[in-house]
Amino acid sequence: MTGGPNADPVHEAYAAWERCCRASSCRLQTGAERVGLIEAVGRVTAAPVRAIWSSPAHDLAAMDGIALRAADTAGASSATPVRLRAAAFHAVDTGDPLPPDRDAVVMREHVHERPDGTVELFAAVGPGRHVRTLGEDVEAGELLLPAGHRIRPVDAAVAAAAGHTELAVRARPVVAVLPTGDEVRPIGSQPGRGEVIDTNSLMLAEQARDAGCAPITLPIVPDDPAELAAAVRAAADGADLVLIIAGSSKGRDDHTVGVLADLGHVAVHGAAIRPGHPVALGVIANRADERAVPAIGVPGYPVSAAHVFTVFALPMLQAMQNSTDRPAGVVTARLMHAVSSRVGVEETVLVRLEGLSAQGEVRAVPAGRGAGALSALMRADGLLRIPAASTGWPAGSHVPVQRLAGAPGFGEAEQPAPPSTTRAHRTIDTTVVA
CATH class of the missing domain: 2.170.190.11 (Molybdopterin biosynthesis moea protein, domain 3.)
Structure with a gap:
């Protein structure tokens, strides 16, 4: 993908993929269903939720x-x-x-x-x-939750107090996770020389589950084009998104892009981002129900895989659920070590957030930049973006850090507030790996 000096590589690549999906008649929104309140937690409302009765119902x-x-x-x-x-x-x-x-x-x-x-x-x-007093907490007819809201435990509790026993929610998108590679072994195996454990399937499946989806992890497929094509075709049957792990680069055993091209269309191969540069975005066509399915060729390096899910798969899955989810809050932190980058590539750096300094500042410490450093991802608290037009951030800079889920609650006041339904009346290693 190419663009001007101020282009957003992620936005450009995603937009090209989305156009391809629409042109291929992909189903980009799931249907609605009614489920009980317990099952509704973590799902996205398909319609506004209003109070059936007041709470309290009496003085x-x-x-x-x-x-x-x-x-x-x-x-x-x-x-x-x-x-x-x-x-x-x-x-x-x-x-x-x-x-x-x-x-x-x-x-x-x-x-x-x-x-x-x-x-x-x-x-x-x-x-x-x-x-x-009657209706002090909730008044009959009051808007409790808008459409597109991901339901939290407290939301379900308020809905119950207001008379609901079930809610209309979006169906969970089905995400097929397909690991590939002769060298990949199942979790629990003792890896031999040149072999790796299939950690990516676990990570991506749970990222999908966290996004309100229903992941299906499929058996590992060897580096054989015919076997891969058959597995991809089968994975697309009943799925809303297919994640094909590894094989999207240009190695001798990398067949993902060719298979995607044969079975549908490749909209993007390679984006000006790191980690995640070899990503492939496309669709799988020729389905039994004549509905194409979005697909991502996910790079095999774990940090790249996680980042590609966050910047490409997650927004697609949120759109399928009509979700108004916003990313975790941004905290301003003082960068403790310089980070450099190559102009023309948008890079995302993992950082750890440390406690307040004597000046009351949150400190950001780069956590490692190798795309295969899975433990660095585990230890990271946030993401620091280096724009494509920038050569990096010098030490001492005050930088915006996108917090990861579960990160320390520094700078809570700077985080975006949830949607309101309130009543009106009341220097470090700079080696970059894809």
């Missing part, structure tokens, strides 16, 4: 004590306590519905009970004191 006591009419406490003080007969108050516990003629609660520890059954109050209270 409730917010404290243990006595329910009464606030007007009956007028003038109460330590010097002139107000005495109430038994008929003027009602004992309540937290969560009890208020009797219809009561509008306030006095905490039990502020009530002086007398032997004759009366009580004395030493302070006046206003209407609504220690009362959870």
Whole structure:
């Protein structure tokens, strides 16, 4: 892919792939289905969710004590306590519905009970004191969740409180993960000379699951074009996206691009990004249902594979679910070591985020840049982007770091807030490997 000096290589490559998918009649959005609240967690809403009823559904006591009419406490003080007969108050516990003629609660520890059954109050209270009013949390008809929202446990809980037992969600995109290579061995095998363990399938499948998808990991395919073609064709049957691991470069045993071209179309082969330069983006055609399927030739290096998933597969899968998910927050950090890059290539560097310095700054330490350094990815807290037009960042720069899931919560105030439905009324090794 080529472009001007200010071009965004990821955007250009993704746009070319998306055009190819649309021209090939790929299904780029999954259907809707209704599921129970437990199953709905992690799914994306297919329609706006509104409260069926109010929560609380009645005025409730917010404290243990006595329910009464606030007007009956007028003038109460330590010097002139107000005495109430038994008929003027009602004992309540937290969560009890208020009797219809009561509008306030006095905490039990502020009530002086007398032997004759009366009580004395030493302070006046206003209407609504220690009362959870009807609809205080959620009002009937109120918008709880917009369409395209990924449902969290708390979202499901609020929906339950508002009368829902199930929700309309997008069907999970099916992601077929196809490992390839004569040298690749299953997890649990003892690798021999020249062999590697199939860690990429595990990582990519779980990245897909985290994105709300249903991953299917297929058996390892040897470096044989005919076997690979048969496996890719089978993988596309019933899948919404196919990830073919390795074989997208130009080695003697790299057949992924040729197979993709034979079975469909290759929109992009090679993007000006690192890690992930040899990525192939295309479609698999000639399906039984005449629907082409998007496919990615994922580089075999683990860091490249993870990055390619994040920048290409993830946005495609989010679009299929009509998801409004936004990336994790960005934190500004002080770069502790210089990082350099080649002009014309957009590079993403793994960094660790360390605690606040004496100046109150979060520190970013490069975590290694080899595309095969899987442990560096494990230890990283964020991603530092070096634009294609830049030669890098000098030490001491204040840089924007895209936090990875589970990273320390530095700079929380700088993170984008979730969509609101609130009611209006209320120097280091610079070797770069693909």
